[in-house]
Amino acid sequence: MTKPDNGVVRPTSRPMQTATHGGVGVAELTHADVRSKLSEYLDDALDPGDRRRVEGHLVTCRPCGAYLATLRATVRATEALPRPKAPTNARARILERVRREAANGAASDVSATEDSAPTRGA
Numbered sequence: 001m002t003k004p005d006n007g008v009v010r011p012t013s014r015p016m017q018t019a020t021h022g023g024v025g026v027a028e029l030t031h032a033d034v035r036s037k038l039s040e041y042l043d044d045a046l047d048p049g050d051r052r053r054v055e056g057h058l059v060t061c062r063p064c065g066a067y068l069a070t071l072r073a074t075v076r077a078t079e080a081l082p083r084p085k086a087p088t089n090a091r092a093r094i095l096e097r098v099r100r101e102a103a104n105g106a107a108s109d110v111s112a113t114e115d116s117a118p119t120r121g122a
Contacts, residue, residue: 029057034064038071 029037034057040046041054058065 029053031061031064034058034061035067038068041068042071042075 034054037046037050037054
């Protein structure tokens, strides 16, 4: 959760309004709406309508533009961190455990089938 910006109306005190851009009614987004969509915006995961609304807000809102710049810098800094490496024997241990569990599961399946199979002469 971010601290409210000085001079910015809190989202709860400003109802969503409709603005007209090029003859098309576009729902105006609050700062909280925009900020909640910025990760998806950076990942190019917003639908075209949401993307246009977010971009329209960013053009006129310096605080949200600054928030986006901070988010971008955070992503870059995170990408620059060294990637953790698994221990050298991790793959072998994982594969061994999977084989063991598969064998135990197969043995359980066989015994369950044998228990439920009708016997001759019964």
